Amino acid sequence: MIPVRSATVADASRCAEIYAPFVTDGWVSFELDAPDPDEMAGRIAKALNSHDWLVAERDGAVLGYAYGSEHRTRGAYQTSCDVAVYIDPGQARQGLGRALYEALLPRLKARKIHAAFAGIALPNEASIALHRAMGFELVGTYKEVGWKMGGWRDVAWFQRLL
Ligand SMILES: CC(C)(COP(=O)(O)OP(=O)(O)OC[C@H]1O[C@@H](n2cnc3c(N)ncnc32)[C@H](O)[C@@H]1OP(=O)(O)O)[C@@H](O)C(=O)NCCC(=O)NCCS
16 A cells, blocks of 8 residues: 655655656656746645645655646636646656556545546656556547657647546
């Protein structure tokens, strides 16, 4: 059993540390600059207010996190959200991603979220496999929707109804 709990802003530094390589070393994230702990604290606070932000920890160490965020701004979209999950690369394939989503998705449903979306920059075999394992289905692929590290990048969108 992997302990999963709601994040606090005190988790911001560790979440920023986990996230940074996915910004700087490739295009898993489409951000161009890794957020600092202050920026991450703001994101955590916002997500806790609107959706949720969870961390998975073992022996007091945060090993990964997952959160929900707004899908689109207009009113009728507010029953949908985006989800994302990031695991410390040294801790992959130990059930952390699954544990985070198994906790996050019911919490989003309890907040009256009906549909969860995940945009996965390609290629990302692990993320596609995790989302399929969690019941997400492919909606379609945005071709060449982003430019990062000298190339066009595609994003596959997956969704699950809650
Ligand atoms: C994608 C990611 C979140 C998966 O997290 P994880 O903790 O390693 O995944 P889990 O151990 O919970 O795996 C759950 C299931 O997902 C699938 N899966 C996960 N990683 C996989 C891999 N590398 N290859 C194939 N299937 C995989 C399997 O079905 C697995 O179940 P199993 O281990 O019983 O076979 C993690 O690899 C990660 O953080 N990657 C980098 C960041 C990222 O891509 N985030 C998603 C952005 S859209």
